[in-house]
Each structure stands twice: as C-alpha cells, then as structure tokens.
Amino acid sequence: MQLDHVTLVTHDLEGTCRFFRDIVGLDDGPRPLFRVDGHWLYANGRPVIHLVDATGPARLSGGSSALVAPRIDHVAFRVAPGVEWRALVERLAAHRVPYQLTEVPASAEVQLFVALAPGVVVEFVTSLPVGAAA
Structure with missing residues (x-):
C-alpha cells in the first residue's frame, strides 16, 4: 500500500497552491473539470495533493445538521x-x-513543521547523520 493523494479544502486556494508549487516544488498540473475550483499538484508525475476551494461549511452525511467535518491533522x-533538504529550508x-x-528522539531524523492555515499543518521529514544540524 502507498499514499495516493491528500485532499486539502482551503479558503485560500491560490495561496495554498503557490506554497506547494513555489516552496515545496510540486508541479501544478491537469485536473478534471469538477463543479468546484481546485488544483492538482504533482510529484514525480503523480497528482499527490488535491486542493479544493472551500465553497461553504462542510456537513456530515446522514442528514446531520452539525457543521463539523473530519479533518487531517497534517500531511508529511x-x-x-543533503541538497534537497537544504534547498527546501532555503x-x-x-x-x-x-x-x-x-529532532525525533532516539533517531537520526528531523521534522520540519509549517502551519499552512488554521487546522492544516505540513510536515517535512528527513534522515540526518546523528548530531548533524538541520
């Protein structure tokens, strides 16, 4: 099994797209013509991030009137x-x-967290030699 894609619903569609394109380095690519605006962002030829314009409050299925919807805490x-990690930080x-x-305790990994929007956190993780600075 592998991660296919992550869908993020946002009120700042263009700003979120710029973040993933200009900073993360994903490519803005083809997307089917859905009834709601959005972007598909590609890595290695695959659409891994689906951005969807938040057009209204989300509702639970089953007739519930609650304005609560599931959310993803973060995407990693x-x-x-080395070079790729330093380029991201730059x-x-x-x-x-x-x-x-x-730093991940008792490991040689480092995590970098960006709060993209309220409720949306993006994590980047890499392996570094023990004791090396990120």
Whole structure:
C-alpha cells in the first residue's frame, strides 16, 4: 500500500497552491473539470495533493445538521537529506515562511513543521547523520 493523494479544502486556494508549487516544488498540473475550483499538484508525475476551494461549511452525511467535518491533522513529505533538504529550508527562508524544527528522539531524523492555515499543518521529514544540524 502507498499514499495516493491528500485532499486539502482551503479558503485560500491560490495561496495554498503557490506554497506547494513555489516552496515545496510540486508541479501544478491537469485536473478534471469538477463543479468546484481546485488544483492538482504533482510529484514525480503523480497528482499527490488535491486542493479544493472551500465553497461553504462542510456537513456530515446522514442528514446531520452539525457543521463539523473530519479533518487531517497534517500531511508529511519525506525529503532526501543533503541538497534537497537544504534547498527546501532555503526556499522557506527566502519566502519568510515560519517553521518549527524538531529532532525525533532516539533517531537520526528531523521534522520540519509549517502551519499552512488554521487546522492544516505540513510536515517535512528527513534522515540526518546523528548530531548533524538541520
């Protein structure tokens, strides 16, 4: 099994698209003509992020009138260590995107978290030599 794609519903469709295109490095590509605006963002020729314009409050199925909908806490991307990781960090700095860097305890991995919007967090993770700075 492998992750196919993640769908993010956002009120800032273009800003979210720019983040994934200009900073993360995904390609904005072909998308079927759905009834709601959106973007499909590609990595290695596959659409991995589906962005959907938030056109109204989400409702649970089954006739519930509650304005609550499931959400994804965060999406994680594994980034190759070294050049690819440093390039990501440099793009974040160049665009003044704040992030939180965390070392995974008892491992040689580093996580970088970006709060893209309320309720939407993007994680980037890489393997680093023990004791190496991110």
